[in-house]
Amino acid sequence: MKVAVVSYFDSLRFDEYPITHSLGAMRLGAYLRTAHPEWDVRLRAFDERGYSARAAASALLDEGFDVVGVPAYIWTMERARELTEHLCAAEDAPLVVCGGPETRAMDYTRWPQDTVYVMGQGEEPLVWLCERRATDPVFAGPSLEEDCTQPVYSASRDRVRAYRYAVPDRGNRSLPQGVALFSPEFESMLDGDRIDTxxxxxxxxxxxxxxxxxxxxxxxxxxxxxxxxxxxxxxxxxxxxxxxxxxxxxxxxxxxxxxxxxxxxxxxxxxxxxxxxxxxxxxxxxxxxxxxxxxxxxxxxxxxxxxxxxxxxxxxxxxxxxxxxxxxxxxxxxxxxxxxxxxxxxxxxxxxxxxxxxxxxxxxxxxxxxxxxxxxxxxxxxxxxxxxxxxxxxxxxxxxxxxxVSASSFDERELREMLVYAGGITSRHSHLRERDGAAPGFDVLDRDVRGALADPVNGRSAAAAFITMGHEAGHRVWRARSGAALGAGA
CATH class of the missing domain: 3.80.30.20 (tm_1862 like domain)
Incomplete structure (x- = not known):
């Protein structure tokens, strides 16, 4: 039995987070290794930069995995869906299991019919699904019984039926433990997809x-x-x-x-x-x-x-x-x-x-x-x-x-102004902290941001940078304005 647990990462953020495999994937794989040490479990990660669902699916199919787990987060949903389409279209398609917080409410009508979805903590349901696939090589979404007692669903088993089994047991406050992270048993799952970090x-x-x-x-x-x-x-x-x-x-x-x-x-x-x-x-x-x-x-x-x-x-x-x-x-x-x-x-x-x-x-x-x-x-x-x-x-x-985008207390235009302003203040604060080792008070930051936004030449580009609320985008604005009269700390 060969199982892959997939992660997505952003190589442009390696300065902050230089690791490819998500913690969720590591925990799931570790639990599988404990439940079935005889299985071949692997962690596989794909870079969001230059990502090709077709190429990712081809790589997984070439390794002959029987089950592939894909993540359901807001930022991974579309990539995971495209990967699932290519995997399920293959002649020897693996069972694709989609798990993560979005499975509780996501629209899964565009996903392949053979996909199975897990709600809540995924360790035990994933083991159950892999065991089903081990005993039945064609087990997939349409095979799910209506009365199965697991927090899983598919296009043929209504999600409502799975909800009752996704309610956690308040009497059990211990999390499901697999092999310890970074133990020799864990390290074996990284074969073929390592990163030094x-x-x-x-x-x-x-x-x-x-x-x-x-x-x-x-x-x-x-x-x-x-x-x-x-x-x-x-x-x-x-x-x-x-x-x-x-x-x-x-x-x-x-x-x-x-x-x-x-x-x-x-x-x-x-x-x-x-x-x-x-x-x-x-x-x-x-x-x-x-x-x-x-x-x-x-x-x-x-x-x-x-x-x-x-x-x-x-x-x-x-x-x-x-x-x-x-x-x-x-x-x-x-x-x-x-x-x-x-x-x-x-x-x-x-x-x-x-x-x-x-x-x-x-x-x-x-x-x-x-x-x-x-x-x-x-x-x-x-x-x-x-x-x-x-x-x-x-x-x-x-x-x-x-x-x-709007609420009872602000409209879309007002929200945009709030986002721009917050991005300006926080990026100016961090820019001065990094440059000078200290940041001034709010009044100075407020004056600097208002000045940047009122600039007749660069005000619009400053607003476009600030609205992202990413500090590095804001820092580029402040570095470009470093020769201007920005008050204290300029």
């Missing part, structure tokens, strides 16, 4: 104890974890393999405050040379947690403030400002580089509220960096339920990629 994605927990209505992590409505000894073994493996940078994708470091402290101590004691990027909620912080962060090798701590606007519904994001002000402003001063994250396009927000969110973040919290993001309405979230409900007091509209 000192970076890795990593996780110790899934799900979240908070219920922010915009967040996709809430599709697992509680947090579950990998066993502590298992995490320790994987940290040792990564240390010994030469991994020196980790992006810890736990929705919040460790899942709960006590476990977050335990994870930090483990990295500090077993692999102090590994630099950590991780998500944090200020509500987790206390004096002990701050001291552990100071002692740890933190590359960047990401904290989502999202907004300070009281007109944004509380279910979107509730912030504990007393705790924020007690601990957060002192982190950078104590050597903990942290990033503040804001969301542009929240219902109830407007330009006035956005400006105040940026001012408060920059002047009061004093982060090392500030990033802003365009709101996406993620299916299966509470925020998604506001989509197109324009008869209600609070509503949103979104484009075909589910990015919000």
């Amino acid at each position: 000192d970076f890795a994605w990593y996780e110790t927990a899934r799900g979240c104890i908070y219920d922010c209505s915009f967040c996709g992590h809430n599709t697992l409505p509680f947090f579950a974890t990998f066993d502590t000894e298992f995490v320790r073994a994987e940290i040792r493996n990564m240390r010994d393999r030469g991994i020196r940078r980790i992006f810890l994708i736990d929705p919040i470091l460790g899942g709960k405050a006590a476990r977050g402290k335990e994870i930090l101590r483990t990295f500090r004691d077993l692999a102090p040379e590994i630099a950590l990027t991780a998500y944090m909620r200020p509500e987790f912080l206390d004096d002990e947690f701050v001291e552990l962060l100071v002692e740890s090798n933190i590359h960047e701590l990401l904290m989502g403030l999202q907004t300070t606007n009281p007109n944004v519904p509380k279910h979107v994001r509730g912030n504990h400002f007393e705790k924020i002000m007690r601990f957060v402003p002192h982190l950078a001063a104590r050597g903990v580089p942290w990033r503040a994250e804001l969301i542009v396009g929240l219902p109830g927000d407007d330009m006035t509220g956005l400006r105040e969110s940026l001012r408060f973040t920059i002047d009061e919290l004093r982060p090392w960096s500030v990033h802003s993001y365009h709101l996406t309405a993620i299916p299966e979230t509470k925020l998604f339920e506001l989509l197109d409900r324009t008869d209600d007091d609070i509503w949103i509209k979104a484009d075909n990629r589910l990015r919000v």
Whole structure:
């Protein structure tokens, strides 16, 4: 039995994330290796740059895989669908299994009839599907029984029937564990598709104890974890393999405050040379947690403030400002580089509220960096339920990629102005931080951005760069204006 688990990566982002295989693919493959060590399991990754679905399918078919798993994320959907079309059209077609967060709500009518879709955590359903294929070489989507007790569906088995089996068991808070990442058994899955890197994605927990209505992590409505000894073994493996940078994708470091402290101590004691990027909620912080962060090798701590606007519904994001002000402003001063994250396009927000969110973040919290993001309405979230409900007091509209384009508190033109402004402020902040080692206050940044946008020659190109909210695009604008009179820090 030969199984491939597919990932997509962007080689243009190798400066940030120099790894080809996704963490989801690694976990799925590791679980398959534990369930059936006799199977030949391989991880296969394809670059989004110059991607050809036909060439990717040909490469997979040449290896003779019986099952191919493809990812269902917003940014991979079309590539995965095209790959599936080519695979299913082959004479000796493999079983194609599509899994990921989008399978809960995606339109699958354009996909081949033979495809099978998995909802929720995919480890156990993928093993079940592979076992079916092992016993029946022609098993595919049309073979699914209506009464099967798995969170899987196809064109011939209604998705509604699969939902009841996709509800996670709250009594089981242990995540499905396969072979440890970067163990010899794991490394065997990389044969034929290796990359030398000192970076890795990593996780110790899934799900979240908070219920922010915009967040996709809430599709697992509680947090579950990998066993502590298992995490320790994987940290040792990564240390010994030469991994020196980790992006810890736990929705919040460790899942709960006590476990977050335990994870930090483990990295500090077993692999102090590994630099950590991780998500944090200020509500987790206390004096002990701050001291552990100071002692740890933190590359960047990401904290989502999202907004300070009281007109944004509380279910979107509730912030504990007393705790924020007690601990957060002192982190950078104590050597903990942290990033503040804001969301542009929240219902109830407007330009006035956005400006105040940026001012408060920059002047009061004093982060090392500030990033802003365009709101996406993620299916299966509470925020998604506001989509197109324009008869209600609070509503949103979104484009075909589910990015919000207007809401009850702003129209499309106003949103564009908000996106441009946020991209300008955050990129100017990071540009001056990188150049001078410090960033000025909000008023100076505001003046610089207004000046750039009012430039009669280059104002439009500046707006086009800022609206992407990517710092590098903004930096190009600021470097080009470096000889102009931009006030302090110019």
